[in-house]
Amino acid sequence: MKITHAALAAAIAITASTAVSAADAPQMEKCYGVAKAGKNDCKAGAGTSCAGTSRVDYQGDAWKLVKAGTCTHIRTPKGFGSLTPRT
Known part of the structure; x- marks a missing residue:
């Protein structure tokens, strides 16, 4: 298989840009008590299964990635976001 200089340069450029993009991606964390009803990310505590299942605004055991x-x-009407679930 013959690889041209242009093809090799393109492959290196794509690899380098992908690595930079991943490194520049912001780190995310779960934030409890900040989601509006039905707008939470996955797993919102007992009685819920996954994304969009919280029943009330700012539910203490429902989280969003931030x-x-x-x-x-x-800040929400119920206080500040929390890194741990609230009851």
């Missing part, structure tokens, strides 16, 4: 380091700064 940018790491921002959760406890998110």
Whole structure:
């Protein structure tokens, strides 16, 4: 199999850009108590199974993925976001 310089350069460029993109992606964390009803990400505690199943706004055991380091700064009518489930 013969590889041209252009093809090799393109393959290297694609690999390098993919690695940079993954490194630049923001880290995410679960933030409890910030989701509106039906807008949570997966697994919202007892009686729910996955995304979109929270029944009330800002349910304490329902979470949303947010940018790491921002959760406890998110203010809701029920208080701030939490890194652990609330009852």
